[in-house]
Amino acid sequence: MKRFLGTLTGKSIFLAEKVMRYNASSFPGKLVLKLFPDYLKKVEYPPLVIMVTGSCGKGSTTKIIAEALRACGKTVAHNLEGSNLLNGVASTVVKNVGFSGKMKQDVLVLETDERYLKFITKYIEPDYLVINNLTRDQPPRQGDFDIVFKEILKAIPKKTHLIVNGDDPITRKYSLYTDNKITFFGIDRNFMSYDRDIDDVRDYNYCPRCSAKLEYKYRHYGSVGEFSCPKCGFARKDIDFAVTAVDEKTGELTINNSQKIKANELILFNIYNIIAAYSVLSLCGENSKKTVKAISKAHIGGKIYTEIVKNGRKYTALNCKAENNATYNLSVIYTALDKGPKTIVLGLREISRRYEFFDLSWLYDIDFELLNDGSIENVVCAGPYRYDFAVRMLIAGVPEEKLIILDTLDHAGEVFDKQTKGNVYGILNFDYIPPFINSVNEIKEEEK
Amino acid sequence: MIRIVHLYYDLLNLYGDSGNVKALEYHLKSSGIDFETVRHSLGDKIDLSSCDIACIGSGTEHSLMLALDDIMKYKDEIADFKARGGYILSTGNSLELFGKGIKNGKKEKSALGIFNYTSVYGKRVVKDVRIKTELVEDEIIGFENHSGRLDVEKDIITEDNFIMTYIIGPILVRNPQLNDMIIKRILEKHPDDIDKYSPDHSLEQKAYDVFKSGMK
Numbered sequence: 312m313k314r315f316l317g318t319l320t321g322k323s324i325f326l327a328e329k330v331m332r333y334n335a336s337s338f339p340g341k342l343v344l345k346l347f348p349d350y351l352k353k354v355e356y357p358p359l360v361i362m363v364t365g366s367c368g369k370g371s372t373t374k375i376i377a378e379a380l381r382a383c384g385k386t387v388a389h390n391l392e393g394s395n396l397l398n399g400v401a402s403t404v405v406k407n408v409g410f411s412g413k414m415k416q417d418v419l420v421l422e423t424d425e426r427y428l429k430f431i432t433k434y435i436e437p438d439y440l441v442i443n444n445l446t447r448d449q450p451p452r453q454g455d456f457d458i459v460f461k462e463i464l465k466a467i468p469k470k471t472h473l474i475v476n477g478d479d480p481i482t483r484k485y486s487l488y489t490d491n492k493i494t495f496f497g498i499d500r501n502f503m504s505y506d507r508d509i510d511d512v513r514d515y516n517y518c519p520r521c522s523a524k525l526e527y528k529y530r531h532y533g534s535v536g537e538f539s540c541p542k543c544g545f546a547r548k549d550i551d552f553a554v555t556a557v558d559e560k561t562g563e564l565t566i567n568n569s570q571k572i573k574a575n576e577l578i579l580f581n582i583y584n585i586i587a588a589y590s591v592l593s594l595c596g597e598n599s600k601k602t603v604k605a606i607s608k609a610h611i612g613g614k615i616y617t618e619i620v621k622n623g624r625k626y627t628a629l630n631c632k633a634e635n636n637a638t639y640n641l642s643v644i645y646t647a648l649d650k651g652p653k654t655i656v657l658g659l660r661e662i663s664r665r666y667e668f669f670d671l672s673w674l675y676d677i678d679f680e681l682l683n684d685g686s687i688e689n690v691v692c693a694g695p696y697r698y699d700f701a702v703r704m705l706i707a708g709v710p711e712e713k714l715i716i717l718d719t720l721d722h723a724g725e726v727f728d729k730q731t732k733g734n735v736y737g738i739l740n741f742d743y744i745p746p747f748i749n750s751v752n753e754i755k756e757e758e759k
Numbered sequence: 760m761i762r763i764v765h766l767y768y769d770l771l772n773l774y775g776d777s778g779n780v781k782a783l784e785y786h787l788k789s790s791g792i793d794f795e796t797v798r799h800s801l802g803d804k805i806d807l808s809s810c811d812i813a814c815i816g817s818g819t820e821h822s823l824m825l826a827l828d829d830i831m832k833y834k835d836e837i838a839d840f841k842a843r844g845g846y847i848l849s850t851g852n853s854l855e856l857f858g859k860g861i862k863n864g865k866k867e868k869s870a871l872g873i874f875n876y877t878s879v880y881g882k883r884v885v886k887d888v889r890i891k892t893e894l895v896e897d898e899i900i901g902f903e904n905h906s907g908r909l910d911v912e913k914d915i916i917t918e919d920n921f922i923m924t925y926i927i928g929p930i931l932v933r934n935p936q937l938n939d940m941i942i943k944r945i946l947e948k949h950p951d952d953i954d955k956y957s958p959d960h961s962l963e964q965k966a967y968d969v970f971k972s973g974m975k
Contacts, residue, residue, distance in 0.1 A: 450904050457819040670927075671928070673928075699966045
């Protein structure tokens with residue numbers, strides 16, 4: 312009875328929200344759980360439940376999985392990006408459940424917040440849990456990656472099959488701490504891999520099992536790459552689903568030397584998302600041509616990068632997250648692949664939407680020094696933190712005369728067009744992507 | 760030749776603490792003053808004999824314990840360094856290494872005992888800091904994020920030339936006066952270099968001023 316009332320309550324709220332054209336994705340779930348705390352225990356879930364967690368890209372990976380399953384004719388219930396705490400998950404359940412208390416979809420796919428996972432798996436046991444990555448991310452809220460590692464560990468049900476990034480010592484560490492079935496995905500050396508030693512930016516320099524210093528054949532970002540412990544043998548090996556080749560020109564990925572998938576964006580995070588999604592889909596028996604095509608076409612919403620050409624110059628907006636050095640470092644690595652003259656644009660409006668703290672320490676976990684190869688023509692630093700970015704770039708070795716400091720990035724198109732040179736890379740917090748793109752769109756095309 | 764030692768550079772590196780070494784290097788380099796940075800970590804032989812300043816930063820709880828086991832071998836050397844007037848800048852939870860001990864639940868470990876405080880683990884402290892100190896005229900700004908608490912109520916503890924603070928990361932970047940004061944004091948021991956020192960802190964000062972005026 313409670314289950315029925317819970318469903319009724321939740322669905323009524325959804326209906327009311329629809330009538331009032333109001334959209335608060337987690338509110339119906341919040342109310343249902345308030346009135347019926349055990350509601351989620353009483354629902355009958357689909358025969359296949361997949362969850363994705365980690366610091367970055369869990370929303371994108373979830374979307375790829377859901378869209379590919381739909382393309383193969385499955386019915387899928389899946390939570391909207393951001394509704395990844397318990398209330399959001401409850402909303403998704405309420406929205407998709409029938410009055411009988413049964414979810415009739417074939418699959419439930421959930422993006423889950425890494426620190427709320429333990430509250431969610433208390434009620435819903437996933438068949439597969441994908442752990443994308445664990446990086447420095449919102450430390451005032453999350454603490455450090457070791458804390459998040461332990462929070463996730465507590466949340467893993469015994470029967471859940473884990474699918475983790477095998478290139479990362481932190482996620483691979485789950486194999487040391489659980490007896491769960493575990494599948495590793497990874498990316499082999501490719502044109503984005505690098506050899507440079509930047510010890511201080513890495514999360515794990517020492518073996519999580521025996522504390523010896525890890526050795527690397529190549530790196531992808533942070534601690535991620537082909538690592539091995541010279542003492543105990545803990546290493547990146549036995550990758551079940553590996554991207555064995557990346558074609559720089561066509562964007563085609565080769566998986567396990569045979570399957571080809573087209574990546575819509577050639578940036579490592581995106582490729583890790585794709586291989587994570589492919590791994591779980593394959594394990595579910597969904598690796599047909601249709602699946603592969605759907606993965607290639609998956610619309611992941613928030614793009615990692617956007618390119619616009621104006622007056623013969625390429626403008627690239629790279630979407631990063633403040634307080635998350637991995638997203639910035641990947642953008643820096645991506646930018647550094649262009650050896651030609653270039654301009655960098657840096658800035659952000661708010662460090663966090665969730666809290667009012669002014670922690671800037673993460674700026675020094677970003678390897679901006681990698682950009683200082685003599686190819687920088689200008690650096691535009693904009694917004695409330697313009698001087699902090701300017702100082703960071705001075706320290707990275709960019710001469711002061713190359714810095715352009717702006718109060719805001721709004722209407723900065725003319726500055727880009729007239730005062731800077733080369734291709735322009737906006738390495739920006741997500742809240743500065745729209746003003747960057749608007750500014751670029753405002754640039755007047757010169758007549759040829 | 761100024762000598763900077765970066766302690767546990769690849770282990771205690773959680774919150775941009777390397778920014779302090781970079782800030783010192785930047786101003787020495789732009790003044791044309793010769794310097795050398797030596798990086799030491801687990802298992803290396805830590806040598807402070809000709810060191811002017813050592814910097815040490817934040818780590819995860821696990822990393823801090825690895826550093827603790829290692830640094831205990833250098834207890835006498837660090838005490839000597841302090842008595843000689845050497846500088847140590849310890850940011851974030853690394854200051855716990857220099858106290859009497861670290862208590863984490865039932866686990867208790869002895870630390871270097873250079874300072875008289877003990878740290879006790881509990882609920883995490885997360886806060887912006889603005890404090891008046893005897894070190895410099897301006898308030899010192901920064902951010903704290905740590906699980907340990909000291910049994911003394913102070914955001915920055917100094918004794919001789921050892922500066923211990925729970926403020927994480929690039930405190931010398933964000934507080935140009937502090938950076939300037941430390942470099943000037945170090946240069947007193949290097950008379951040949953004093954006249955070369957010509958720092959330009961204008962951008963750091965602007966960042967500091969914007970922060971103090973409420974981020975506009």
